[in-house]
Amino acid sequence: MKIKKKMVKSYKNPDFLSSPEARPIRILSEFIEPQSRFKEQDINSTVVFFGSARIKSREDAKKELKELVEITEKNPTPENEQALSLSRLHLRLSKYYEDAVELSRLITAWSLEKGKGKQNCYICSGGGPGIMEAANKGAHLAKGKSIGLNISLPMEQEPNPYISHDLIMEFHYFFMRKYWFAYLAKALIIFPGGFGTLDELMELLTLIQTRKIEKDLPILIFGQDYWKEIIDFEAMARWGTISPKDLELFTFVNSPEDAFNLLKDHLEKSC
Numbered sequence: 150m151k152i153k154k155k156m157v158k159s160y161k162n163p164d165f166l167s168s169p170e171a172r173p174i175r176i177l178s179e180f181i182e183p184q185s186r187f188k189e190q191d192i193n194s195t196v197v198f199f200g201s202a203r204i205k206s207r208e209d210a211k212k213e214l215k216e217l218v219e220i221t222e223k224n225p226t227p228e229n230e231q232a233l234s235l236s237r238l239h240l241r242l243s244k245y246y247e248d249a250v251e252l253s254r255l256i257t258a259w260s261l262e263k264g265k266g267k268q269n270c271y272i273c274s275g276g277g278p279g280i281m282e283a284a285n286k287g288a289h290l291a292k293g294k295s296i297g298l299n300i301s302l303p304m305e306q307e308p309n310p311y312i313s314h315d316l317i318m319e320f321h322y323f324f325m326r327k328y329w330f331a332y333l334a335k336a337l338i339i340f341p342g343g344f345g346t347l348d349e350l351m352e353l354l355t356l357i358q359t360r361k362i363e364k365d366l367p368i369l370i371f372g373q374d375y376w377k378e379i380i381d382f383e384a385m386a387r388w389g390t391i392s393p394k395d396l397e398l399f400t401f402v403n404s405p406e407d408a409f410n411l412l413k414d415h416l417e418k419s420c
Contacts (some may be wrong), residue, residue, distance in 0.1 A: 175322075176325060183298075186318070192296070192333065194335045195335065196273065197273045197336070198249060198340065199338070200279060200339065201341055202280070202306070202345075203279055204280055206283070207244075209243075213240075214239070214240050217236045245341050246279070248405050249340055251405040254288070254291045255406075256288075257295070260293065261293055270335065272285065272288040273297075273298065273333070273334070274297055274312075276297030276298055276299030276312060282310075285309055286311040288311070289311040295311070295312060298318050299317065299318065299320065300321075327352065331362065334366060336369070336415065336416065337367070338369045339376075341371070353366075354399065365415070367412060369401075371402050
């Protein structure tokens with residue numbers, strides 16, 4: 150007796166769905182699935198925090214420094230001295246972690262108060278450690294919900310513990326993740342960061358400069374000391390590679406209170 154082989158439908162075939170030919174389906178999934186979750190939870194407005202995954206909390210930075218001081222005193226090798234120097238930088242940078250926590254807390258508390266317990270504006274981060282964790286932590290401390298758009302990387306970036314469980318999203322494609330950063334954003338806050346933060350900042354500045362993004366989207370660049378050493382925007386204007394008017398596309402801020410006060414009126418109207 151001939152046994153019939155059960156056929157697998159293409160949309161249930163994991164080999165096909167993981168193949169190069171199915172890439173458009175995977176891309177579309179990263180558009181539709183987040184869209185459905187945002188719609189289900191009535192989320193239309195976000196404030197997006199960008200910044201380094203390497204920046205530690207003050208508590209963690211102090212603990213790391215203490216341990217390295219003890220190790221280096223016992224064994225003052227060049228490698229230990231280098232690690233100690235880096236640890237001192239971590240402690241210096243930890244200020245930005247604490248500032249991100251406080252700014253996120255202020256925005257979330259304001260949103261809950263404005264909505265009389267109903268949250269209309271959600272903190273959104275890249276879902277990982279560092280400044281991303283700080284942003285989600287601030288919302289958590291304010292007893293609000295927050296979003297984490299995590300990205301799968303070779304070094305396995307794990308979602309931080311402060312993201313609301315039902316708002317953790319995992320992306321494969323950077324460009325789809327960037328789409329969801331930009332689409333619901335009512336404001337962007339750029340903390341000190343590396344290549345990834347620069348990439349996000351420059352792409353969004355380009356989209357606003359070229360009017361591909363037409364909505365009013367404030368960009369606050371947090372930490373003037375860091376950013377003015379990293380990028381000389383004024384030099385770009387002097388050399389004529391950007392217009393002097395383009396320098397008005399962003400604002401430098403140095404404290405959570407200043408950032409919140411600059412954003413509050415805009416968020417009142419847009420959230």
